[in-house]
Amino acid sequence: MKTLFSFLLSFLLVLPTARAQESAAKSSRLAWQPWSESVFAQAKEEKRFVLLDLEAVWCHWCHVMDENTYSDPAVVKMLREHYIVVKADQDSRPDLSNRYEDYGWPATVVFHANGQEIVKRQGYLAPDEMLSMLQAILDDPTPGPSVRPEAKLEVPANALLTEPLRLQLNKNYLAGYDRANGSWGTDQKLLDWDSVEYSLVLAKLNRDTEAEHMARQTLTAQLHLLDPAWGGVYQYSTDGDWNHPHFEKIMQMQAENLRIYSLAYAQFGDPGYLHAAQEIRRYLKTFLTSPEGAFYTSQDADLIDGKHGGEYFALNDAARRKQGVPRVDQHIYARENGWAINGLVALYDATGDADLLNDARRAAKWILANRALPGGGFRHNAKDAAGPYLGDTIAMARAFLSLYGATGDRAWLAHAESSIHFADKNFRDANSAGFLTSKTPTDLAYVPRPQRDENVLVARTANLLFHFTGDTHYEDLAKFAMKYLSAVPIVNRLPASSALLPDLELNRAPLHLTVVGRKDDPASQALFQAALRSPSSYKRVEWWDTREGKLPNPDVQYPELPRAAAFICTNRACSAPIFKPEDLQPRIDKLSGLQASR
Numbered sequence: 001m002k003t004l005f006s007f008l009l010s011f012l013l014v015l016p017t018a019r020a021q022e023s024a025a026k027s028s029r030l031a032w033q034p035w036s037e038s039v040f041a042q043a044k045e046e047k048r049f050v051l052l053d054l055e056a057v058w059c060h061w062c063h064v065m066d067e068n069t070y071s072d073p074a075v076v077k078m079l080r081e082h083y084i085v086v087k088a089d090q091d092s093r094p095d096l097s098n099r100y101e102d103y104g105w106p107a108t109v110v111f112h113a114n115g116q117e118i119v120k121r122q123g124y125l126a127p128d129e130m131l132s133m134l135q136a137i138l139d140d141p142t143p144g145p146s147v148r149p150e151a152k153l154e155v156p157a158n159a160l161l162t163e164p165l166r167l168q169l170n171k172n173y174l175a176g177y178d179r180a181n182g183s184w185g186t187d188q189k190l191l192d193w194d195s196v197e198y199s200l201v202l203a204k205l206n207r208d209t210e211a212e213h214m215a216r217q218t219l220t221a222q223l224h225l226l227d228p229a230w231g232g233v234y235q236y237s238t239d240g241d242w243n244h245p246h247f248e249k250i251m252q253m254q255a256e257n258l259r260i261y262s263l264a265y266a267q268f269g270d271p272g273y274l275h276a277a278q279e280i281r282r283y284l285k286t287f288l289t290s291p292e293g294a295f296y297t298s299q300d301a302d303l304i305d306g307k308h309g310g311e312y313f314a315l316n317d318a319a320r321r322k323q324g325v326p327r328v329d330q331h332i333y334a335r336e337n338g339w340a341i342n343g344l345v346a347l348y349d350a351t352g353d354a355d356l357l358n359d360a361r362r363a364a365k366w367i368l369a370n371r372a373l374p375g376g377g378f379r380h381n382a383k384d385a386a387g388p389y390l391g392d393t394i395a396m397a398r399a400f401l402s403l404y405g406a407t408g409d410r411a412w413l414a415h416a417e418s419s420i421h422f423a424d425k426n427f428r429d430a431n432s433a434g435f436l437t438s439k440t441p442t443d444l445a446y447v448p449r450p451q452r453d454e455n456v457l458v459a460r461t462a463n464l465l466f467h468f469t470g471d472t473h474y475e476d477l478a479k480f481a482m483k484y485l486s487a488v489p490i491v492n493r494l495p496a497s498s499a500l501l502p503d504l505e506l507n508r509a510p511l512h513l514t515v516v517g518r519k520d521d522p523a524s525q526a527l528f529q530a531a532l533r534s535p536s537s538y539k540r541v542e543w544w545d546t547r548e549g550k551l552p553n554p555d556v557q558y559p560e561l562p563r564a565a566a567f568i569c570t571n572r573a574c575s576a577p578i579f580k581p582e583d584l585q586p587r588i589d590k591l592s593g594l595q596a597s598r
Helices: 018-027 039-048 060-069 073-082 094-099 127-139 163-175 193-205 210-224 251-268 272-289 317-323 336-350 355-370 390-407 410-427 452-469 472-486 497-506 522-533 581-597
Strands: 049-055 082-089 107-111 117-122 511-516 540-544 566-572
Touching: 039 049, 039 472, 039 522, 049 060, 060 127, 060 497, 073 082, 073 511, 082 390, 107 127, 107 210, 117 127, 163 497, 193 251, 193 497, 210 272, 210 497, 210 581, 251 272, 251 336, 251 355, 272 336, 317 566, 336 355, 336 390, 336 511, 336 522, 355 390, 390 410, 390 452, 390 540, 410 452, 452 472, 452 497, 452 540, 511 522, 522 540
Parallel strands: 049 082, 511 540
Antiparallel strands: 049 107, 107 117, 511 566
């Protein structure tokens, strides 16, 4: 699961209600500690177990756990007597979040003092369930059935998928689709961005009508999760339909929905998709943008902790504000900002709205000024309890590459290269394949491991960077990440598109469009905007102003012409010059049709 996401004025923040204060007072009866190695030393000395409550600050059921379970007198007594209790916000600790992503949120994990896991539980536990589990651990502290040895990683010799495996994964991708309701899977409904993007690619590349139907059905159904009052998207819907939303708004869902709807609008021209993208941008601008222009992390599902928000979110803007506004997590993480920048640039590419690009650049500059590490990497927060984490560096690398593609400004390309080098130096798995979540273990009993979504982003970013620069080292890094994605059992995890999408890109060159002309020439600018609007998530758009010297990857020789021109390039050869912006996409479509018919 993908983990499994601006406040302009302080009035958007809500003072704690009486009920929230009461809940906090109850749960404070437990001496919650932050996650650290020292809790295990304390547990060993005091002969206690360690209970980790891994929560999300935006999570309704996490609030219910605090309100009901961790405030129950019998549970409090049991925990006080036999356990050290640790509470961590999974957004603040990507290492813990990736380690336990299949169990939350909330995730409840109990450890021996030596760090060995005893039990791992997913989701809300009522007081009686919690008491039963805690007593069972006292009676028999051997690891239970939830603690299984990790399967050995079978890393293939070749990074790219074999043809039989590719065919099987495509069957899985088709079989997993819910044809009645849209999207992949039948329980939780959400926009699975890898799967929708893969469908968009197949629809464009192969003129695949079934893939187009799956993408468009899902995109249309996902509109049910668009907040009609404030914009933005709810995280997902339960019960196998689109009518039972969980109301939290987390940055990854906002950013990826923004990006995918922008790509879909560029491809299909559907005004409904443009509206969805603009509504998400409106929400980000109004609720999740800091005064400095960087982005906050999430907005809570609950106005009152533990109280379901269905009635509240059915209200209009004025009625909601009269009651108050659910709290916002105002942490500014590099990773979440990278996601947001990438989404904003996608909408800029599709529309040419300069305000979007300005917002993306402003956030990127803030992160560079406030979260950068020596050597090209990034901290997660202003101060991190652990880390650094791969997620922050690779999300910012992708954001920088998007900004370079949207502007032709080589400073962004240099930042992308620095970030990839940092990831290579600090996160490469020296013992296997792929890139590790963190340099350091979460505790002495656990060593860092790769995580799939992060390695998808490494593979796709490094591969595109290879095409922009011609540096084969980046291609090698992309394939090293792809080896992890191709390994058993990783490759068999759902969604299948998470392996198919990077594999498809590593097997072919991106759409290559180059504008030759001065960057202060309106004709050149118009051609460049037309190139950006070309519907593809995998493209290499370059702007060669000859005053800047050679392009970073001068693999094509362009003629010197008296006026600005655009070129479509394949296999180190280019089309005849294109002088009119309106002629560019028809020429791309014609060339794509010729290639598809071969």
